[in-house]
Amino acid sequence: MLAERMKGLNPYIPGEQPKDRNYIKLNANENPYPPAPEVCEAIRNFIKEHPEKLGLYPDPDSYELHCQIAKMLNDCGGVLCRSSVKDGRCMPSQQDKIPFEVTPEMIYVGNGSDEVLSFVFYAFFDSDRPVITPTFSYSFYPVYCGFYDIPIKKIELKPDWSLDTEKMIEEAVKTDSGMIFANPNAPTGIALTREQVRQMLKKAPADKAFVVDEAYVDFGGESCIPLLAEFKNLIVVRTFSKSLCGAGLRSGYLVANPEVIQAITTVKNSLNHFPIDAITQIASAAACKASGYYAEKAMAIARERDSFSEFLKAHGWNVLPSKTNFVFAQKPEVDGQYAYKKIKQDGILVRIFSTPGIENYLRISIGTAEQMAALKKSMESL
Numbered sequence: 001m002l003a004e005r006m007k008g009l010n011p012y013i014p015g016e017q018p019k020d021r022n023y024i025k026l027n028a029n030e031n032p033y034p035p036a037p038e039v040c041e042a043i044r045n046f047i048k049e050h051p052e053k054l055g056l057y058p059d060p061d062s063y064e065l066h067c068q069i070a071k072m073l074n075d076c077g078g079v080l081c082r083s084s085v086k087d088g089r090c091m092p093s094q095q096d097k098i099p100f101e102v103t104p105e106m107i108y109v110g111n112g113s114d115e116v117l118s119f120v121f122y123a124f125f126d127s128d129r130p131v132i133t134p135t136f137s138y139s140f141y142p143v144y145c146g147f148y149d150i151p152i153k154k155i156e157l158k159p160d161w162s163l164d165t166e167k168m169i170e171e172a173v174k175t176d177s178g179m180i181f182a183n184p185n186a187p188t189g190i191a192l193t194r195e196q197v198r199q200m201l202k203k204a205p206a207d208k209a210f211v212v213d214e215a216y217v218d219f220g221g222e223s224c225i226p227l228l229a230e231f232k233n234l235i236v237v238r239t240f241s242k243s244l245c246g247a248g249l250r251s252g253y254l255v256a257n258p259e260v261i262q263a264i265t266t267v268k269n270s271l272n273h274f275p276i277d278a279i280t281q282i283a284s285a286a287a288c289k290a291s292g293y294y295a296e297k298a299m300a301i302a303r304e305r306d307s308f309s310e311f312l313k314a315h316g317w318n319v320l321p322s323k324t325n326f327v328f329a330q331k332p333e334v335d336g337q338y339a340y341k342k343i344k345q346d347g348i349l350v351r352i353f354s355t356p357g358i359e360n361y362l363r364i365s366i367g368t369a370e371q372m373a374a375l376k377k378s379m380e381s382l
């Protein structure tokens with residue numbers, strides 16, 4: 001009964017979501033804080049005041065949400081944890097200020113950035129040449145390559161776990177290909193500067209998609225949105241799931257030049273006309289308006305991350321320098337599975353990978369101060 005193409009599928013394995021016990025969940029890089037009160041208020045009001053709208057199709061183009069995302073990006077410069085907050089509103093730091101106005105026509109919102117990424121693969125990567133990506137990056141990229149029958153070329157990381165930008169460019173030029181990577185990268189947490197990405201873009205094939213996944217940039221990286229003025233092939237992918245406390249909402253977006261947005265909209269309209277439901281549109285727009293709240297949470301998480309990294313180092317762990325809401329760490333001579341199980345026994349879930357080369361590393365999402373105190377207690381004896 002199964003179609004032939006099913007044989008090629010190799011699905012993504014998410015972090016476990018157990019139902020048997022109330023674990024402290026530090027395994028999926030979710031935000032430990034609830035959404036801003038304004039978000040819950042907007043959902044309640046919507047249902048109370050417009051119940052009839054649940055019976056009608058939502059705006060297929062999420063136009064109001066596009067406007068609010070553009071406004072948030074212009075306000076905070078695309079990096080929440082460095083913006084300054086006054087009366088609940090964000091102002092960009094000098095480093096992050098976007099030198100042009102991001103317009104709603106530069107935004108596309110989908111059902112989580114996973115869906116947005118899938119449309120990007122469909123629209124811009126062909127099966128006649130590989131997509132260039134690092135050996136260790138978001139593990140959904142190879143899954144989409146399998147799904148759409150696109151070859152993939154993985155480039156080894158450097159010994160310090162940073163991206164080998166020269167090798168990536170060399171390969172892209174050689175095969176006249178596009179590329180995708182997360183910046184900051186996952187699961188390493190290491191970030192390239194905007195200038196480093198700019199140098200890559202200057203050498204990369206100008207007519208092939210160059211995709212930067214900024215799922216974690218709000219916690220301390222540098223956004224590549226300012227580079228959109230210079231490079232028409234750049235596509236920046238972002239999500240509400242991490243810094244905007246909205247993993248359950250399923251809302252993700254891309255920022256790119258309008259031609260890119262039009263292509264992705266064509267893909268959407270060929271598959272599912274209404275990927276963002278009415279409640280998610282309302283809730284996501286309310287989140288954008290409350291960016292000051294999320295900026296403060298991102299700052300708290302960044303502080304907690306830095307102090308947790310210091311704690312781990314003091315206890316003999318190797319910790320990669322993270323600009324995200326997680327750390328990637330390993331203790332010499334401690335088996336990864338052993339560490340993972342010991343921590344789980346203490347009621348805390350962290351992420352472990354079976355991929356050769358990183359099987360002894362733990363990827364630990366940063367939680368609240370209380371959650372991290374419990375984790376420190378558990379890890380002290382490792």
Ligand SMILES: *Cc1c(COP(=O)(O)O)cnc(C)c1O
Pocket residue numbers: 029111112113114115138182186213215238239240241242247251252
């Ligand atoms: C979490 C994550 C995503 C997926 O985000 P959703 O919007 O929840 O689908 C995409 N890319 C990277 C690198 C991530 O870590």
